[in-house]
Amino acid sequence: MKKIIFWVALSICIYSVVFAQSKKELFDNGVEFLMLEKYQEAIDTFTMFIEIDLGNAYVYKNRGVAFMKLKKYDLAIQDFEKGKSILPTLKGIHSNLGVAWYCKKEYEKAIENYSVELKRNAKEYYLFFNRALCYAELERNQKALEDVSKTLELKPDFDLALSFKDDILMRLKRADKDEKILSEPKQESKKEPEKASVKSSDKLTLQVGAFQNKEFARRLEKRLSLNGYDSRVLILKGAKGSTWHLVRVGLFSTSAETKPLISSLKERMSLKAITRPVGAF
16 A cells, blocks of 8 residues: 555555455445545445444554545544554554654654554554654754664655755754854854844745755756756865755745745645745755
């Protein structure tokens, strides 16, 4: 099954035990509807199954996936929890709960569920990546870096993780720089006429990736272009002489104008964009 938003793989259960014929047909039909992306039909079919048998964890899990696809996150969580109560060892149930809580922006709850899933299976790279996304949303960047690094240990060619790691490293460097500035004693200086912080001629853009490897930047720029975004790569020198390839999208006069594109990038490509001045870090 395809990966869904936020690069999270929701698992569908194929139940191999022989049912009474009517239940088996309902189950198989529900799975087929899921595969065909006919999510409401899948929900209706699994609901008919539940009316016959209230105790099948796999059916609740699959119906929860269908609810997730329709962005009915509360109903999905109810089904996943029901499935978990019936069969606590049900594979992937905590991962699915992590997806649902992430979509509701309940990142601590998502982390809790991913952590449970990782105790059972620490070899799935996407579980570390998903948890890293949650840590990043909470600005716990060091924890996010640890998880995305583990992701790349398990899957070194995961381009999105490579991009995400570079972004986290830049966040940590900026935070370290800001901390040093705050800790330095203030120097008295002569007052100068106040200047506007942003000139009316200044423009803003969105940054969706920062790489020291130009090939990674080129790949992301190509993906953006193929999806219809006006993308480009800005090359700048860092403080210690390092070269950064910054993938940028769009051109704006105010930060308010960037919001629709930020939402579009997150929804369509699972990319987190930050507003930056044109031509600068």
